[in-house]
Amino acid sequence: MADVSRLPWAINDHWDWQRHAACRGMNSEVFFHPDGERDPRRSERVEAAARICAGCAVREPCRDWARRVAEPYGVWGGEGEQERREHLAQARRGRTA
Numbered sequence: 001m002a003d004v005s006r007l008p009w010a011i012n013d014h015w016d017w018q019r020h021a022a023c024r025g026m027n028s029e030v031f032f033h034p035d036g037e038r039d040p041r042r043s044e045r046v047e048a049a050a051r052i053c054a055g056c057a058v059r060e061p062c063r064d065w066a067r068r069v070a071e072p073y074g075v076w077g078g079e080g081e082q083e084r085r086e087h088l089a090q091a092r093r094g095r096t097a
Contacts, residue, residue, distance in 0.1 A: 032075075
């Protein structure tokens with residue numbers, strides 16, 4: 001589960017970017033894996049979601065939000081779960097190095 005203690009407070013400015021997301025109103029199954037999904041199906045789904053994100057006007061705020069709260073699930077801002085984990089691990093190593 002995401003660590004909600006790091007979520008920004010509920011001010012519209014923090015969430016307004018979501019209104020402009022390319023994925024708004026789309027089926028969330030494109031962005032979140034069903035139970036038991038494995039490669040190659042999983043990789044194909046993540047790539048399809050990342051293609052949608054690639055043309056999104058709010059890709060960076062979306063990705064940054066998912067990183068900030070260490071969102072463990074889904075594709076956010078074109079970044080899959082594994083990519084986000086790797087980025088967060090690298091950021092932690094950079095802080096401790």
